[in-house]
Amino acid sequence: MGVNMALEKPELIMAHAEQLFISHGFHGTSMQMIAKAAGIAAGTVYLHFASKEGLIRTIYRRAVTDMLSCLLKGYDPALAPFERYRSFWLNAYHELKEKQNLVHFKDLYERSPFYNEDDRLWADEQWKPVEQFYQDGIESGLLRNMPPCMLGYLSLGSVLSISQTQRVTPFEMTPELEEQLIRASWRAILAE
Numbered sequence: 001m002g003v004n005m006a007l008e009k010p011e012l013i014m015a016h017a018e019q020l021f022i023s024h025g026f027h028g029t030s031m032q033m034i035a036k037a038a039g040i041a042a043g044t045v046y047l048h049f050a051s052k053e054g055l056i057r058t059i060y061r062r063a064v065t066d067m068l069s070c071l072l073k074g075y076d077p078a079l080a081p082f083e084r085y086r087s088f089w090l091n092a093y094h095e096l097k098e099k100q101n102l103v104h105f106k107d108l109y110e111r112s113p114f115y116n117e118d119d120r121l122w123a124d125e126q127w128k129p130v131e132q133f134y135q136d137g138i139e140s141g142l143l144r145n146m147p148p149c150m151l152g153y154l155s156l157g158s159v160l161s162i163s164q165t166q167r168v169t170p171f172e173m174t175p176e177l178e179e180q181l182i183r184a185s186w187r188a189i190l191a192e
Contacts, residue, residue: 010048012038018059022104026056026112053114060109060119063102064126070095070102071156072129081137082186085155088130089182092159093173100167103160130156134189143189155185 016037020029031052035042049055071091075084096103109115124131134151137143143151162181166173 009038009040009044013040013045013048014055014059014062017055018063018101018105021056021059022101022108026052026108026114031055056109056112056114057119059105060115061122063105063109064123066099067096067102067106068126068130070099075129081133081140081142084133085186086182088133088156089159089185090178092156093163093178096160097163097166100163137189141191144191151189154188158185158188 013034017029017034020033020037023029024033029052031045032042034055035045038045045055049058071088073091073095075087077084079087109119130152131148134143134148137151138145138148158181
């Protein structure tokens, strides 16, 4: 697992829990399993997290926040739309490629019965800077007139698929190939 033992207890618990949830699912992972993996007493887990559902939700919210930090790294709203998009794409590929657990956990949680309306509203609020980029493009006539989340799936969603494909079917991602992929996904969302 490679979890740093110098972490504070809540972080240690979350790091081990995230790995176990990804490996065994939410229902297949008990608080006792988490405590054992973290090398602490089960009661200690409950001192920091009142319930398994609370722990799961905390990890989810941290995953979304971390993903957005990756995407928005060095973001400059003064750049031309394509350059801002290029920044998103490169950040998604280079930053999130090394943090696949964030993506896996987010997807796992959003497909689970734990995901609820409060989570959706919270997540929508967090994703506003990215959604605003797409909304501005729609309103200016630059991007296709479709829901911003669909534009995100067509463009940045492809980056996540590419990085997962690269793990299964290794290929060399050259700067030239990166640029081709960036431009192809950008063209997919441009207004006709």
